[in-house]
Amino acid sequence: MNGQMMHMPLLVSSLLVHAERHHPEQMVVSRRVEGDIHRETFAELAARSRRVANALKRLGVQMSDRVATLAWNGYRHMELYYGVSGSGAVLHTLNPRLHPDQVVWIADHAEDQVLFFDMSFLPIIEAIAGRVKSIKAFVAMTDRAHMPASSKVSNLLCYEDLLAQESDRYEWPEFDEQSACTLCYTSGTTGNPKGVLYSHRSTVLHAFGAALPDALNCSATDAVLPVVPMFHVNAWSLPYIACMVGAKLVFPGPGLDGKSLYELMEQEHVTVSAGVPTVWQGLLGYMEPQGLKFSTMKRTVIGGSACPPAMLKTFEQQYGVHVLHAWGMTEMSPLGTVMAFKPEHLRLSEEERLAVQAKQGRAVFGVDMKIVDAQGQELPRDGSVSGDLLVRGHWIIDTYFKQQDSSPLVKDGAGRGWFPTGDVAKITSDGVMQITDRSKDVIKSGGEWIGSIDLENIAMAHPAVAMAACIAAKHPKWDERPLLVVVKKPAAEVSREDILQFFEGKIAKWWTPDDVVFVESIPLGATGKMMKVKLREQFADYQLPTA
16 A cells, blocks of 8 residues: 655756745855856746756757766856756766866767856867767857857857846756766776766755755755865765755855865855865965964865864864764765764763764765675674675665666675675774775785775874875785875975884884885875875885885
């Protein structure tokens, strides 16, 4: 017997309808590529999104067609989030930090029909325009006054001209909530990227889960600044959450340096922000020398890679900003866990709380997880044993785009599919998960595992260290030993011996790196993560000092 409730499909457009009806006056504030600050209400956002939908129809875009973007975080990108997906097409966010060859491969694989782009990325468009196979039109996300004169892009249209020609009258269609909504490609360091195709259902459920108090804890009283790009896993769902709860949105555009971010946060009274550790390094690096403080910032979400404990401590103790340490993956939409405290955590000392906070946290409802051994047997949740981390849930991938015949899932004894994350983790009895390494980054010394993340976190706490990565170096006796790669802070004076001495008493002695090398920079991937594969290639023949 079925329940007797209304059946209303979970569609992205419903979030925008809700925002327009119940929070029409709330603002979307954007620093534009043109250089100025733009403001529009949720009511204006909804009206312009309907114009987008009408413009797409005029351009011949049909249900399930892919529409690409190469854009920063801004109001026009937000209009495309809703106008494209709401009309039944699929929004495909391209990563502008990729090489043009990769952009061409991804656009061709996705079979994109139209590409919308911010003016900053005109050089990329000019490099790919004659090479992509399916794109019929390129749309510059600007007005007529700022349109470029480009001889390399023949089918170039103006965003504001397109919208001006259309009515803001449009009925959002209803269709199956399992229909594709957005498409995002993984930023893999080996092989071609893989497409992750989100559904309307998974996206709306993810927004529900992410907005919960023990997740990102968003409400109508918040002003949210997503530093995490809208081209990276839907900006961790914040553009959807804002419409769901009625929060103010503040978009930084291309201004991701410390000075630009700080000024925008203060000007717009931002209460919540979200981004990867490398961005926060730049912000803190700007604020600390000048003795600046936040006037309204209450919390920040840090994910993408592990938050160094030293950064966490600085935010909490020096600036009074609560850090929500989060973990997830493109294949998970992306949110998996957030380190939200339980009552027993609040009774701990400050140092003990910080140690708990440095872990990746508790599963959000909608995500289940477990750790297994090499034979696939589930390991105990005792906080001490490590294993391969598997996940399943309402917004977790089943198959990759165009790879329906080769599922990445592994089956358990009951025949249920679990996604192998590639992370090695521990889980405590009360459900707190801690990533100890990526499976490909684990250092196996004499048959015993050494967690590179733990060593990096200790190194990052040294006052002279700006960034640190730990990789495995070949060793004639132990097979592998830790090699620490360090970027010094500007004008800092520190030696190899100083760094190694800093590890004393903090870890088991045999975990101590065998050597330290100083470099000008550590290569970062398209989403701000350290590219250890590049470091392993660079130091493949490195000779460790003999004891």
